[in-house]
Amino acid sequence: MRILLVEDDTLLGEGLYAGLQRENYSLDWIKNGETALIAMLETAYDAVILDIGLPKMSGLDVLRQARSEGNKLPVLILTARDAVSDRVDGLDAGADDYLVKPFEFSELCARLRALTRRARGLTEQLIRYKNIQIDPAAHSVKLNNQQVELSRREFSLLEELLSNIGRVLSKAQLEEKLYSWGDEIGSNTIEVHIHHLRKKFGSEFIKTVRGVGYIVAKES
Numbered sequence: 001m002r003i004l005l006v007e008d009d010t011l012l013g014e015g016l017y018a019g020l021q022r023e024n025y026s027l028d029w030i031k032n033g034e035t036a037l038i039a040m041l042e043t044a045y046d047a048v049i050l051d052i053g054l055p056k057m058s059g060l061d062v063l064r065q066a067r068s069e070g071n072k073l074p075v076l077i078l079t080a081r082d083a084v085s086d087r088v089d090g091l092d093a094g095a096d097d098y099l100v101k102p103f104e105f106s107e108l109c110a111r112l113r114a115l116t117r118r119a120r121g122l123t124e125q126l127i128r129y130k131n132i133q134i135d136p137a138a139h140s141v142k143l144n145n146q147q148v149e150l151s152r153r154e155f156s157l158l159e160e161l162l163s164n165i166g167r168v169l170s171k172a173q174l175e176e177k178l179y180s181w182g183d184e185i186g187s188n189t190i191e192v193h194i195h196h197l198r199k200k201f202g203s204e205f206i207k208t209v210r211g212v213g214y215i216v217a218k219e220s
Contacts, residue, residue, distance in 0.1 A: 001046040001116060001156065002026040002177050006036040006062070007078065008054050012101075016049070019105050024139055024152050025112075026180045033057025040066045044176050045073055046116050049108075052079040052090070060093045067094035074115035078103075113137060120163050127162050130219060132201060134159055148200055153178055157193050161206060161216045170213035 003020060007013040008031045017029050028043070030036045033054040040048060040062070052059035063075060075097075077090045082100040090098050096118075097111050113136055117125070127134040133142045139155060141148045150158065156178050161169065171190050179185055186192075194206055194214060207215050 001159070002028070002044075002180065003112070004036070004039055004043070004045045004048045004073075005029045006031075006033070006048065006054065006059065007051045008032065009051070016105075016108075020109075023109055024155055026156065026178055026183075028180050031055070033059060033062045037062045037065055040071055040073060041069055044173070046119070046177070047074040047076065047112055049076050049078050049112075050095070052077060052081060052086075060089060063090075063093045063095060072119075074119045076108075076111055076115060078108075110137075122163070127159065129162050129165065129216065132162070134162060143201060150200070151196075154193055154196055157190075158197055161214065165216055166218040168209050168213045168215045173213070 001024075003025045005013065005016055005020070005027055007016065007029070010031075013029055013031070017027055020027050028039065028045075030039055031054075034056040036048075036050070036054070036059075037057065039045075050059045050063060054062070059077065059079070063077075066073070066075075075095050077095045077098045078101065079086070079090070079098075080101045087098050096115055099108060099111060113125070125135070125137060127136070131144050133145075134140075136159060141150055141155065141158065157174060160174060160177050174190050175185055178190075194208075198206055205216065207217060209215055
């Protein structure tokens with residue numbers, strides 16, 4: 001999953017960036033409102049962590065403008081403003097959730113998982129497909145109840161495919177979800193990850209739609 005972090009506090013931003021990377025998220029970090037709005041409108045993120053007190057454009061103005069443009073990205077406001085009126089303003093501006101600083105990192109991650117789960121129409125934490133089970137919170141994958149070791153990118157790719165059962169995802173879409181700005185992406189990187197997943201879960205597990213992309217078919 002790919003997350004947009006909008007936070008102008010360098011110390012907090014560095015901590016969140018490092019922590020969320022350890023949680024297997026692909027991450028872009030922006031420190032001002034104007035650039036954040038452009039990123040929200042132009043990039044297919046899974047969720048946004050948005051501070052309110054930002055340079056150039058406030059977080060609430062970013063959110064209002066994005067919503068007025070039809071942007072439906074799940075947004076978690078992260079702020080030191082803890083008055084009820086502040087929370088009301090944030091939610092009325094279009095936020096999906098609100099977390100007050102200081103906070104526990106584990107709670108932030110749990111709220112992110114809940115936001116992205118709802119956005120994808122999933123009703124439970126575990127993602128199941130036939131004999132495969134993914135636990136996003138534990139970063140674990142089981143095949144026939146046996147643990148399967150995956151790299152960070154393989155895990156993210158598998159999660160993306162199983163969250164979009166029956167939909168063809170292009171190579172460009174998968175790259176956008178798995179990689180952040182500045183990451184080096186080889187011309188055949190996605191193909192290599194697909195090959196590794198097929199070796200671990202079966203050659204027919206992920207189907208190639210020639211000239212279009214990849215799909216995991218719905219269960220019959």
